[in-house]
Amino acid sequence: MKSAALSEGSWHLHTVLDQSPGLRALADTLADLCDEGHPIVACTADLKYSNGLFRFQERHPERFFQFGISEQNMVSAAAGIATTGQLPYVATFASFLALLCCEQIRTDVAFPGLPVRLIGHHSGFTLGFYGTSHHATEDIAIMRSLAGLAVVAPADGPSLAAALRATVDHPGPIYFRIARGRDPEIYRPGVEFQLGKAIMHSKGSDLTLLATGSTVHASLAAAETLREEGLSVGVIDVHTIKPLDSETLLAAAGSTRLLMTVEEHNVLGGLGGAVAEVLTEAGIGVRLHRHGIRDEFIVIGPPTHLYAHYRLDAPGIAAEARGALGI
């Protein structure tokens, strides 16, 4: 049966990925790695159109497992798959993965140290007015407290592709925190990615912005604005929250007046908390301002409006920085 022709601009679930081009990197990179001989297995829980894994399924149908709406079963099963020498990538909304499946991740994946890759997509409040059940503003804090679990938040499609590729042989488990694939591109395809090594975009003596994942692009733009106002502003993409690149952080801390972490996450326990731990233990007296969600649940609104509301868009980050600098 032929479907009726749609008007321009109409879309449905099967074409939703067209609006999330950054997410294509997930399925396409995994399928490429599979072609290259890595024993990739892709698993999802009734979200293959949302995360794009149907593209992996098209290329490697026998290595794609649909688990239906039973995320906990999927995570434990992925652990079982990993015991047989296969390399499972499990993808679902970050809210369900990091919160609903926290115990399965802790006990079945992190505790035995199995090389399971956990892809939490649509993290932060990227699902906007879907509401708190679909938001993940706690996942960094939860995941980074699980022993042996690396936590990585790539900022765009090319860096996601690079991160997946660079970590394919990592012997332990990894939690990838990704957004909804609509991040403006910062990096070029083939960008170098090194687990645990932050990317220094620029140095600044007045302010250094430490951003992760979805906040990197807006932080870069905010830094431009602040520079036009005469400030010396640096930006570091802290794509790996665990293990944290304390060397780069401490070097920046020693040459800037204010460090400001910027995250689409509760300031408790996330990037801000992780950076505070490093600075405090090192005895560095630099000021730190943690910018993010200040221990509250997200209001209803379209994502772009939410970024403005929580001052996580470029003008918001710039304003937050001015306030912290007392300008």
Place this chain on the structure above:
Amino acid sequence: MSAPADTIALIEEKARFSRAETVRLIQIAKVGHFASSFSCAEILATLYYGVMRLRRGEPDWPDRDRFLFGKGHAAAALYPLLADWDFFGKDVLDEYTRLGNPLGDHPDMSRVPGIDFSSGSLGHALSAGLGMTLGGRLAGREFNVFALLGDGELQEGQVWEAAMSAAHHRARRLIAIVDRNEHSLDGKVEDVMGVEPLLDKWRAFGWEAHEVDGHDVPALLALLQGIVADDARTSPAVVVAHTVKGKGVSFMESELGWHLGYLAAEDEERALAEIGGGE
């Protein structure tokens, strides 16, 4: 199919050995799960000495059959069998639960050779076992995966997610065994949270379901060997093994509190006398 008498005798002896060793190990720890371990002694012995494909001294043999202990709190019943297979030295048992020893109340796959998956949090094992069958299929390995679940464990929702999923993925190499000892910590399973009708539930989820007396070694052995040998079956299979919690020690069979406990010297002697002595 009838097994040779010496196989039956061997399994019955290993079940006795498991119980006696369980008593010995728990005396070292000074607390442990007696009754839950005793109810599955014949099931474990039948699997490890009559059903599973294993190689002595090779706990990581890639083609071995896998075992997942859903009710991991009964691990004391299994450790002696693994040592008996030369997966680790018998002297390791002597320091059960002592500081730095790999053997804890719940089994740890990273530290204990022969433990195919860690457990302790109920409800995960069937999912992990499903993953092993899927991974084995992709790797071209035809091993069987046995998951021993407690009947109380069936109250966990994840078990039924796994049951649905295993039937959907036609995981015919996945074989679940329910140790139906009818008791959990707070009382009888049917009083705490009823799980019946069990066979109907599994069948409704697409499984081939059987039941058996879980202490009748010839019946257990014949049933499990028959399930493994049935190449026509496309669905996963479950065996509901009716057992007695505390089986083998009369004062534990009649007293529900022995899910967890400790035996002072005279009671230890009574228990071992009924079991048939230690080694």
